[in-house]
Amino acid sequence: MIDYDKVLSNKIKDIKPSGIRKFFDIAGTMDDVISLGVGEPDFNTPWAIRKAAIQVLERKHIIYGPNKGLASLRNTISAHIEKKHGVKYDPDKEVIVTVGGSEAIDLAIRGLLDPGDEVLVVEPCFVCYAPLVELAGGVPVSVPTRIENNFKLTLDDFKDKVTDRTKLLILPFPNNPTGAVMTKEDLEPIADFLRDTNIMVLSDEIYSELTYGRKHFSIIELEGMRERTIYVNGFSKAYAMTGWRLGYVTAPEPIISQISKIHQYGIMCSPFISQNAAVEALTACDKEVEKMVEEYNIRRRYLVGEFNRLGLTCFNPEGAFYVFPCIKSTGMTSEEFCERLLFEDRVAAVPGSAFGESGEGYMRISYAYSLKHLMEAIRRIEKFLKKLEAEKK
């Protein structure tokens, strides 16, 4: 008999499966579960975008297309970034259209790392960074952010972790799972420090359109930072286009020309229909995005208010579509809390610990759900907390 354990690479066997996945495999087998777990919009892709895709199907030959993406889309992406941040990327040499933001992150990491290179991973964060670093032979170095700073990254958080092997700082803001954002003032000291180094920044700005009360600021806008930043964004969150699998990476030409080889050999090109539709997203859907943001904002204020009322203190997140209430007052670990909440009162939330050790004591609540759904969830959580309270007595 074949021994698969010997067939598989040690590297892949050592990669831990996603902590989110594990939890939701259980939830998926249960009835009447109210989930607060997903990381994708509940809105449908705006009709103008879907119509553009239908027209492509009707009228065009569905081909591979250029490796780096359709010229029309690369031009639109370049113009979009320039309008948003005042920073220009050459659409021919400094942009790759990728299969979601995830591929863009993978390209950046694989393109930069040699075995043993270190990557500063700002936590809590989305689950993909550290495993991708390990797959590329690198060493993820965890950089915890703290509630005292509203989960923003400060220079003190990572200064002492920089070594001569540090290649990359991963900057995931607006943040999944905390909802934290970085302002210009927050980014300046970090940029000041990095300017004297050879450390690159991977700025994952996939939630950049979803901010509340202030416009998103990108580190590429700061002097000297465009040349040391790999900028990642995509269509999934802002335009409710998760299933279309489309993102992009922009960076200085010497980087793009090298990492495009990974994309070329591993992926070939991003989906043709999605790319055509995405031009419509960037050029004609500002109003739709604005409407979604308004709706998210109503839900966000509601949840922050309710969790604070219930005694699960919740800082005011200014981006993404998550709130990150603290469950330390219950005396449980986040995994225990979320497990009991799921089994006893049928609400599925992701334990903060799934996003790094600094997420321990918190849970991630997605508000990519209708108000009706969120209100029912809060009702159940309140019931659960009352039960915990009674147990204590």
Place this chain on the structure above:
Amino acid sequence: MKDIVKILQQNARISNAALGEMLGISAEAAAAEIEKLEKSGVIKGYSVIVDDDLYDKSTVYATIELKVTPQRDCGFDDIAKTIMMYDEVESVSLMSSGAYDLAVEVKGNDLKDVAFFVSERLATIDGILSTSTHFILKKYKEKGIFIDGEEPDERGLG
């Protein structure tokens, strides 16, 4: 103000406290805003959306298209106002189609009820030239709410 109406349209029974949280204001301020909207007439009332298949299977709805002769001085208003006084009438709207002028939604206990109402009450009003009755077989969505329940959530966990 737009946000308040949007939230109430989804759920008019929401508490003032929750409404306040959603808007970032106090419960008292939310109550005051609602009162203002009611007084100024923006909010006309609160209703309930019922699945008649579960509540009262025999209830029938019909849309009736009416061709009307507009009256001197008051156009279609006078006839519309006459029609809307009937309890059986759920809604009356002036249409721009040219094929007909007024669309009337009627509710009755059974088919006969509605048919009788159309022939005896509506068709006999002065100025009504013709009627065309369409019975509603099934309602899929009403006021933004899916009558047969929501679609299953197939989203993953990204």
